[in-house]
Amino acid sequence: MSELLPPVIVGAGPAGIRAAERLVAAGLRPVVVDEAARWGGQIYRQPPDGGFTRPKTALYGFEAGKADAVHRAMAAIRDRVDYRPRTLVWNCEAGALDLLSDGTSEILPFSHLILATGATDRVLPFPGWTLPGVFTLGGSQVALKFQGCAVGRRVAFLGTGPLLYLVAYQYLKAGVEVAGVFDTTPFAAQARATTGMLRDPATLAKGLLFVGWLRAHGVPIHNGVRPVRAEGAERVEALVWRDARGQERRTGCDAVAFGLGLRSETQLADLAGCRFRFDEADRAWLPERDGAGCSSVPGVYLAGDGSGIAGADAAELAGERAALALLEDLGRPVEAARVKELDGRLARIAAFRRSLSAAFPFPVDWAAAIADDTMICRCEGITAGAVREVARSGQAREMNRAKALTRVGMGRCQGRMCGATMAELLSRTLGTGPDGVGRLRAQPPIKPLPIATIVPSPRGGEGTDGREVA
Amino acid sequence: MMRERIDCDVAIVGGGIVGGSAALFLRQARLSVTLLERDWCGAKASGVNFGGVRRQGRPLEQLPLSQRAHAIWGRLPDLLGTDAEYIRSGHLKLARSEPDLASLIDYRERSQGFGLGLEIVTGEAFRRRWPALGDRAIGGSLCPEDGHANPRLVSPAFARAAAKLGAVVREQTPVDRVEKDGDRFVLLSGDALEVRARFLLNTAGAWSWRVAEAFGEPVPLESLHPNMAVTEPLPRFLDVNIGVEGGGVYGRQVPRGNMVVGGGRGFALDADRARPQRDAVLTLMRDAAELFPQLRHAHVIRCWTGVEGYTPDRNPIIGPSRTTPGLFHAFGFSGAGFQIGPGVGQTLAELVTGGETPMPLEAFSIDRFPPTA
Numbered sequence: 097m098s099e100l101l102p103p104v105i106v107g108a109g110p111a112g113i114r115a116a117e118r119l120v121a122a123g124l125r126p127v128v129v130d131e132a133a134r135w136g137g138q139i140y141r142q143p144p145d146g147g148f149t150r151p152k153t154a155l156y157g158f159e160a161g162k163a164d165a166v167h168r169a170m171a172a173i174r175d176r177v178d179y180r181p182r183t184l185v186w187n188c189e190a191g192a193l194d195l196l197s198d199g200t201s202e203i204l205p206f207s208h209l210i211l212a213t214g215a216t217d218r219v220l221p222f223p224g225w226t227l228p229g230v231f232t233l234g235g236s237q238v239a240l241k242f243q244g245c246a247v248g249r250r251v252a253f254l255g256t257g258p259l260l261y262l263v264a265y266q267y268l269k270a271g272v273e274v275a276g277v278f279d280t281t282p283f284a285a286q287a288r289a290t291t292g293m294l295r296d297p298a299t300l301a302k303g304l305l306f307v308g309w310l311r312a313h314g315v316p317i318h319n320g321v322r323p324v325r326a327e328g329a330e331r332v333e334a335l336v337w338r339d340a341r342g343q344e345r346r347t348g349c350d351a352v353a354f355g356l357g358l359r360s361e362t363q364l365a366d367l368a369g370c371r372f373r374f375d376e377a378d379r380a381w382l383p384e385r386d387g388a389g390c391s392s393v394p395g396v397y398l399a400g401d402g403s404g405i406a407g408a409d410a411a412e413l414a415g416e417r418a419a420l421a422l423l424e425d426l427g428r429p430v431e432a433a434r435v436k437e438l439d440g441r442l443a444r445i446a447a448f449r450r451s452l453s454a455a456f457p458f459p460v461d462w463a464a465a466i467a468d469d470t471m472i473c474r475c476e477g478i479t480a481g482a483v484r485e486v487a488r489s490g491q492a493r494e495m496n497r498a499k500a501l502t503r504v505g506m507g508r509c510q511g512r513m514c515g516a517t518m519a520e521l522l523s524r525t526l527g528t529g530p531d532g533v534g535r536l537r538a539q540p541p542i543k544p545l546p547i548a549t550i551v552p553s554p555r556g557g558e559g560t561d562g563r564e565v566a
Numbered sequence: 567m568m569r570e571r572i573d574c575d576v577a578i579v580g581g582g583i584v585g586g587s588a589a590l591f592l593r594q595a596r597l598s599v600t601l602l603e604r605d606w607c608g609a610k611a612s613g614v615n616f617g618g619v620r621r622q623g624r625p626l627e628q629l630p631l632s633q634r635a636h637a638i639w640g641r642l643p644d645l646l647g648t649d650a651e652y653i654r655s656g657h658l659k660l661a662r663s664e665p666d667l668a669s670l671i672d673y674r675e676r677s678q679g680f681g682l683g684l685e686i687v688t689g690e691a692f693r694r695r696w697p698a699l700g701d702r703a704i705g706g707s708l709c710p711e712d713g714h715a716n717p718r719l720v721s722p723a724f725a726r727a728a729a730k731l732g733a734v735v736r737e738q739t740p741v742d743r744v745e746k747d748g749d750r751f752v753l754l755s756g757d758a759l760e761v762r763a764r765f766l767l768n769t770a771g772a773w774s775w776r777v778a779e780a781f782g783e784p785v786p787l788e789s790l791h792p793n794m795a796v797t798e799p800l801p802r803f804l805d806v807n808i809g810v811e812g813g814g815v816y817g818r819q820v821p822r823g824n825m826v827v828g829g830g831r832g833f834a835l836d837a838d839r840a841r842p843q844r845d846a847v848l849t850l851m852r853d854a855a856e857l858f859p860q861l862r863h864a865h866v867i868r869c870w871t872g873v874e875g876y877t878p879d880r881n882p883i884i885g886p887s888r889t890t891p892g893l894f895h896a897f898g899f900s901g902a903g904f905q906i907g908p909g910v911g912q913t914l915a916e917l918v919t920g921g922e923t924p925m926p927l928e929a930f931s932i933d934r935f936p937p938t939a
Binding site: 187189190194201203367491497500501506507508510539540541544545546547548549551 | 606609613718719722726797798833841842843844847848851852854855861862863864865866867868869870
């Protein structure tokens, strides 16, 4: 296989950085393309250069050591990689990526590509979720880590997933009042799943410590919660919620941070032609990858949360593992012992993640309870009722059709935020499983592209025959 | 498994705007109709095209059908129960040079008598009337009653309206075999379904060549993929549907503010699917921003394309088969089937029910091309 082109890595989080490190160690000079201004990804996002002086222990808590190690790993190879920060990959077509950087579009051909595109919060709407003051958990964390500010003075944390307790803890540590943690998971489910988590006592201990620490500081923690609505005239003034016994309660707050775990950013894998499968644990369509990170497309490798949620530790391992698979495909010598060790550790994490998803199950009844008049697509202003209507009337039996008829997923986010909700509503209404309604096809650009994008050497659209169509 | 068998008057292959509207008009004439659609009705070129509802600029031989379609578009809510965002906004074809303007004037002359009501506007009057259009154009030709609509809503609605009137509409139902057995057409979809019909309408868009070939009528049909893009919503600055003489770029702003633009070509992923092409997208953005200065600070939020059948002379194939009585073709609209589609559907219904139509179809005969090897 040709080695004329340097390997390309998309994403400079834990997976991308460890992949780059391994390729550099093998004497290659990878291109690392990243949307952020500084490396670290979402989880180990660094504050902007200059002016921000909070130490890593304050920014990343228990993870400070890991964050620091990842940051240092990239710093150490900085001059041996072609690093492209502040660069959006907006398309993948015919063996090349389209990059957007400083308003200029550039074509980057590749022969070997590692996609480490990461994840965003998975959200389901509830009444009032569009009020100013309602944020995702990940967004709230970015505010703290990157912008050095909190989303409110008194914040309610709602939802499920490891991020729920972590971000509440980080906010409390940062001196913000935590109005409460409102966990959608019933207490019993969490207790049961704890047994499985004993596979990774360190992570379990960390989780328990967050909970213990929050309790010790007087933060109320409620299990089995469902949101009723976020209330407020111009911004959030209270979270109204239903407790495990079905009683409606009200908690005053000026911000709500919520999320239901994470969802993988899979658009590039889709445009690269990767085959997808439905993943029960993530409740999502994901690009297929084998244990080494190979996708169904030769030369395209997948690592980290962008192709299945497994967390930052797994991402580091999977990044390195994908790089080793790439090197093997190039015919480079690869240390078998290291491969074996990584495979073993990834397998243990995978087992642990299964327990974790049991501990933080997706609240399937939340979607069922979304009122018809609740807006589910913020870009286009479409309600849950509109989606249910096209399903009920037989007009739409899958996602792309529902998108065409309702406009859900046609706005700026292109379904990245609202897609999960539409899948839940459609499959519920149609009585299929969550895998029964397909997935939205990715289209370029995967994020909005300025019309004023500069094209250094426009090649001209092929085949315009001078006629207006339609 | 038991094979389901349906006996009917008319079988239709392809549930786009032509097949869907033919089904609707045939049901209005009380014939029994079975429509088979491989994907979802209106999911291909009929549903993903630019959305221009335009007579202006068509070759003169298409104008009688186009005028017939125009009347149908005017009754859309009655026929479909939805206006599908159809607006008679006017279609303005711009001239960027004197020769282009001369050619617009020439078209107005030649098309007189078809009732398009074209109006040439130039110079100061042009600038006053469409100040938003920047200075790239020196004038244009307005067809006041042309407009635009949302193809994603219109095209499926025809098949839906037909179903409401009793047509059997089967989606996700590919036709694997089609033949004539005595005086009946026999269509097979896997082992599950057999449809027998006296008449067969071949309205399968870019895939129609397969049906034609099955009856010994090979056609030189080529699949092409018009490239489209849409911006985020912007303040309203444009009410007319815009085309440009000489081509290159076209655009319309929908009432919610998004600007839909088209130009260039996408590429085929396989025989059934296509994607926008990077150079076409970037060129389209540049051309659109040049034509519409208001877009200069906007973002494109989505690009798309579709699979459309093109003929060598860019006119469709419409009319009876030359080999097989009872078979009628209507495909190969070459990127311009959306507006004319319902007029063609009505004409097919006439051909089936009465054996004739007042519409001149000579230019669209299937045997006009030299035989393909």
